Amino acid sequence: MRISTSFMAIIMTTPAFAEAYDRPIPQAQSATAEFWYALACLALVGAMIAVQRLVSRR
Numbered sequence: 001m002r003i004s005t006s007f008m009a010i011i012m013t014t015p016a017f018a019e020a021y022d023r024p025i026p027q028a029q030s031a032t033a034e035f036w037y038a039l040a041c042l043a044l045v046g047a048m049i050a051v052q053r054l055v056s057r058r
Contacts, residue, residue: 029037
């Protein structure tokens with residue numbers, strides 16, 4: 001049991017040889033993505049206006 005524990009401790013502490021990190025290249029947005037983003041922005045603004053009206057009534 002001691003040998004396997006010692007072996008695992010040695011294996012776990014050795015440096016890992018990992019591949020270098022390659023940064024992802026950003027892709028251009030499609031027209032569909034821009035449409036849904038604009039729709040989400042308008043929905044957020046509408047929700048903020050609704051909350052403002054609800055809070056100001058109280």
